[in-house]
Amino acid sequence: MSDIFKGYKDLIPESILEEVKINLPDKCSDAKVKKILEKVYQEYRQSFAEPGESVGLVGAESIGEPGTQMTLNTFHFAGVSELNVTTGLPRIIEIFDGRKTIGTGMMEVYLKKPYSEGKDIKKLAESIKESKMEDFIQEISINITNLQMTISLNKSKLEIANLKEDKIAKILEKGIKKGFKFKTKDGIIEITPTSKDEPLNEIYKLKEKIKDVYISGIKGITQVLPVKRGNEYVIVTAGSNIKDMLKHDFVDPERIISNDLYEMEKIFGVEAVRQVIINEVLKVLDTQGINIDIRHIMLVADTMTMSGTLMGINRYGIVKEKPSVLARASFETPVKHIINAALTGEVDYLNSVIENVMINQLVPVGTGLPGLVTKTK
Amino acid sequence: MTEVYLDNKFVGTIKNPEDFVDRIVSERRMGKLPITVNAAYNKEIDEVKVEIASGRSVRPLIVVKDGKPYITEKHIDQLKKNEITWSDLVKQGVIEYLDCTEEENALVAFKEEDLTTEHTHLEISPLSIVGIATSFVPFGNYNHGVRLSQGAKNQKQAIGFYIANYYTRMDMDVSLLHYPQYPIVKTLMHDTLDYEKHPSGQNIIVAVMSYQGYNMEDAIVINKGSVDRGLARSTYYRPMIAEELRYSGGLIDEISIPDKDVKGFRTEHDYRMLGEDGIIHPEAVIAEGDVIIGKSSPPRFLSSMDEYNLTSSSRRESSLALKHGERGVVDFVVLTENSEGNRLVQVRVRDQRIPEIGDKLTSRHGQKGVISIVIPEENIPFTASGIRPDIIFSPHGIPSRMTMGHLLESLAGKTGALLGRRIDSTMFESENEEDIKKELLEMGFAENGTETMYNGITGERYMARIFIGEMYYLKLKHMVANKVHSRARGPIQLLTRQPTEGRANEGGLRLGEMEKDTFIAHGTALVLKERFSADNTIVPVCEQCGMLGIYDARRDRSFCAVCGEDAEISTVEMSYAFKLMLDEIKSLAVYPKLKLEGKY
Structure with missing residues (x-):
């Protein structure tokens, strides 16, 4: 029987053959198996797109038509730390446009062995989150007579982040341009300016500036949410920064994934983007x-990535790459394309659909594709 | 201290706000203050507002004290005997007008039975919670709210007897219903507003059943016998106006049969209806293209005339003719002059409109529909007593729309028609449903309004009993005759050589970009090409320079303006729009060079 299957190895994809094998009845004569496989092969051939089928347009219609029904709903996470994610039509537009800045960057961080089972999951998640000075401040007071700013820190927050006040003082010293002295007491940081001219003014400026100083965590990650997926823990983050995330050794570098197409391209390459x-x-x-x-979407993804870099479906992306001047001119900014074509002496070979519709010639699609060739004796 | 605002301007403070407001109200009721003064005390923000400004909307209510309305039997008797009028009641303080400010502090009872000691006012009629148009809906309180407003809207579009002196008027785009009737199922508002003098519908027999699928989705099946007898027949009037305009240089339009040498002269045939004065006779039957008022205008550019046309007058033809698809009979001709003293001719054309497929009819419950088929009377189902319905209405229109009033009207109408009396169906105050049913039963009909009916074609009895009754139906002003449009060939635009747009211009129906996409998706390239070849042209193209050549018809040969007489020229078929685009590209100082290649 396996000989029969071998015979179809090159004709039918392996996954389909496998499926047939599993679903075969227990007792099945070779002749019957052969008959079944022949039928499967016929069905498989019939499901092919025919030569000249305008798959792109059918795909566009297939995505566009239900797209009109899509609402502008934003999707809500259940739970305390709610993330507001761009979904629905805005998100689809964002993806197909290949935008560089996206509405909500998100990562799914899979973890290595002991952590993936839930070890210190809360603490890990918290340590990833980008924290700024203002997250730790309980109170800021400025003493005008002493020319001194006193910051009292939130102790519980310090504990979660595993930081001490002198560590924070050091980070602050680095983060702020020179001209201030830092002293630490139990949970309190005192700052005095060293410069002489207008020290009070400087202090007030510092008050606003100091809140923005980056303290710990990964830049860009505003929220974290540990989620149990199957029997392992995954950290879902709002904000995407794969590069810095990979510096942590508890991260499984093979499975980390982001919804930011450009970041994925930079780190994992264009094939990964296609899948994303x-x-x-x-x-x-x-x-x-x-x-x-799914094939319609795969076609779009292929189109967006086939040049080797990510290109959006707009006049800066795939439309720019069209070889035909007329086709490009028919889609936004026509004068620009015609002038540029004139400057370089471009030739339009009328190989595609839109150009031929313009001139009212037969479009090279469907019945317009085949020609008749006769041999003269 | 409470702040007092007069028309939202601060005027002072008072100690006792409630007494203050009470005093204003009681003095108004006594007639010491104008009836349009309103005052209210807002406890929450501790403010008194007094309103006297014009432009507020106010509404009348009966004043109530201790659960008893001020209006008494005596008042009503006097009203009936015409001894007192409405304004007397207002003067006596029985009825007062409240605005939105004072209404906040009023508790208004909907019906007299609802009155408690808490109440301050009573509605004059429960009908007053809806507007005038809505109160024309019979049994409106049984309908879904949405249908109520739709029913009211539909009635505004109904064709009826809109004004009695219509024959002297030149109203634009109006219709008159033949044989309009007063509804059997009427409301208070019909009586109040003299609906009998300007009705806009007819009482007809409606059966609720399906008819061979012809009344799916709000379609209406109509009885040809009824149509022949004049059901929903109307006349459409349309005035046409021509003026003798004055131009600079003492020139003037002339209303007359144009001379043959006038520029743009039509055929003799087109002017055949005109009298000596160039104006059509009344009662002339006219169709599209026929001239109604013959007119000629002076030439447009006087200066250029001197150079080229020294001999002929070259006046322009500017007659008024019936447009494409129009027809009718000349009804009325008026000769007068306009405000500048120029001669003005108005001609009113009338056209009889017999109901046809596509005309819109509606009941008064937002149950509008379009005639889908006109069935010969002999094929219409009939009842045991031989009654054939005028209209067959689809039962699927009822459940989802919840217009119970529609069914009740049918039932009440049947009872009223059989008894020869009108039925009052005023909202909230209508005759009792049970009583109507009882009357019907007493006459020997099923109290649910159903009857045994027989198939008009086969004569077989229907298994189901059919709900059949009498309803007041309206013909709406949307008639197909004013809307039908089709085109095979026709006028094209000068610039693009593509078909014109719109019904008025006898235009084409655009095959747009998305429609184009469907052809591509189907792979039907040849159909696509054919559909888009409305503006195809054959142009000569120079093989050498790739520019469009010029065809010289006199010598029957083409040449290239760039390469000269001997250049090799090929003819190419392309859409005129593309040729136009090539010209436009040239206007950008860009050289669009066509490289020709053999087709095979």
Whole structure:
């Protein structure tokens, strides 16, 4: 029987063959197996897109039509630390446009062995979160006579972040330009200016500045949420910074994933971006209860990544790459394209659809594609 | 101390706000203050507001004290005998007007039975919670709110007897209903507003059943016999106006049959209806293209005339003719002059409109529908007593819309029609449903309004009993005759050579970008090409320079303006829009060079 299967190895994909194998009845004669496989092969061939099928346009219609039903809902997480995530149509537009700055960056950080089982998960998560000075401040007071600023720190927060006041003082000293002296007491930091001219003014400026000083955690990560997925713990973050995240050795570098296409491209390459596009679009469509064949989305993802770098579906991205001047001119800023084409003496070979619709020639799609070739004797 | 505001301006403070307001109100009721003065004390923010400004909307209510309305039987008797009027009641303080400020402190009873000692006012009629148009809806209190307002809206579009002196008027775009009737199922408002003098519908028999699927989705099946007898027939009036305008240089338009040498002269045939004065006769039957008022205008550019046209007058033809698809009979001709003393001719054209497929009818419950088929009378189902409905209404229109009033009207109408009396169906104060049913039962009909009916085609009895009754139906002013539009060939635009747009211009129906996409998605390239070839042209193209050549018809040969007479020229078929684009690109000082290649 396995010989019969081997015969179809090159004709039918392995996954389908495997499925047939599993679903075969216990007793099945070779002739019957052969018959089944022949039928499967026929079905498989029939499901192919025919030559000349305008898959791109069908894909665009297939995504566009249900897209009109999509609402502008934002998706809400249950729980205390709620994250407001861009989903729905805005998110889809964001992905297909290939935007550099996205609404809400998010990472899913998978962890290595002892941590993935939940060890110190809260503490780990908290340590990732970017914290600024203002998170630790309980009170700031300025003594005008002594020319001194006193900051009392929030002790419980210090404990969670595993920091001491002198450590913070050191970070502050680094983060602020020179001209101040730092003294630490139990939970209190005293700052006095060293410069002579207008020290009071300087202190007031410092008061605002000091709140913004970065203390610990990973830059860009504003919120963290440890989630149990299957039987392991995953940290979901709001804000994306894969590069810094990978510096921590508790992170599983093979499974970390971000929804920021550009970041994914920078670190994991264009193939990864393709997969992220597919996953992210499917995720949005799932929450909206819209069912689109994955192949349409895969085609979009392929188109966006086929040049080797990520390109959005807009006039700066894939439309710019079209070889036809007329096709480009038919989509936004026509004069610019015509003038530039004139400057470089571009030739339009009328190989694609839109150009031919303009001139009212047969479009090279469907029935317009095949030609008749006769041999003259 | 409480602050007092007069028309939202601070005027002072008082100690006892409640007494102050009470005094204003009682003095107003006594007639010492104007009836439009309103005052209210707002406890929460401790402010008294007195309003006297004009432009506030106020509404009348009956004053109530200790659970008893000020209006008594005596008042009502006097009113009936015409001894007192409304304004007397207002003067006596029985009825007063409240604005939105004072209404905040009033507790208004909806009906007299609802009165308690707490109440301060009583509605004059429960009907006053809805507007005038809405109160025309019979049994409105049984309907869903949305349908109520839709029903009211539909009635505004109904064709009726809108004004009695219509024959002297030149109203634009109006219709008159033939044989309008006063509704059997009426409301208080019908009586109050003399609806009998300007009705806008007809009492007809409606059966609720399906008819071969022709009344799906709000479609209406109509009886041809009823149509022939004049059901929902109307006349459409449309005035046409022509003026003798004056131009600079003492020139003037002339209303007359244009001379043959006038520029743009139509055919003799088109002017055949005109009298000697160039104006059409009344009662002339006209169709599209026929001239109604013959007119010619002076030439447009006087200066250029001297150079080229020394001999002929070259006046322009500017007659008024019926547009594409219009027809009718000349109803009325008026000769007068406008405010500047110029001659003015107005012609009113009338057109009889017999209900046809696509005309819009509605009941008074927001149950509008379009005629989908006109069935010969012999094929219409009939009842045991031989009654055939005028209209067959689909039962699927009822459950989701919850217009119970529609059903009740049908039932009440049936009872009223059989008894020969009108039924009062005023909202909240209508005749009792049970009583109506009882009357129907006494006459030997099923009290639920159903009857045994027979298939008009086969004569077989229907298994189900059919709900059939009488309703007041309105014909709405949206008629297909004013809306139908189709085109195979027709006028094109000068610039793009593409078909014109819109019904008025006999335009094409645009096959837009998304429609184009569907052809591509189907792979039907040849259909796409054919559909877009409305503006196709054949142009000569120079093989050498790639520019468009010029065709010289006199010598029947093409040449290139750049390369000269001997250049090799090929003819190419392309859309005129593309040729236009090439010209526009040239205007950008860009050289669009066409490289020609054999098709095969």
